Amino acid sequence: MSKPGGETAELGYEQARDRLVEVVRELEAGGLSLEQSLALWEKGEQLAKVCEHHLEGARERIEAALSSVEEETSNGQ
Known part of the structure; x- marks a missing residue:
């Protein structure tokens, strides 16, 4: 998935989620x-x-982390 552009691209997940909630509230109002x-x-x-x-x-x-753990487990047995 390509990275989104614009001013919102710099937001962290929580910030973007919170702003999205605000947008939805405004639209629903x-x-x-x-x-x-x-x-x-x-x-x-x-x-x-x-x-x-x-x-x-x-x-x-x-x-990736799960794959790494699975590799270590299968190589260790």
Whole structure:
């Protein structure tokens, strides 16, 4: 997965997740113009990509660690 761009790309997972929660709350609250809603939706999509990027990186690290442990276990027996 390619790294997301823009100002949200520098956010850590927790920051991006928290901002995404705020965006969802604003959209659910309603009362926004169509343009405002679209802008928030686009921001939410960017934030979701940042979260996905961080989660994918974490998944890869876990898989590598598990693979390493499995190799050590199979070589040690």
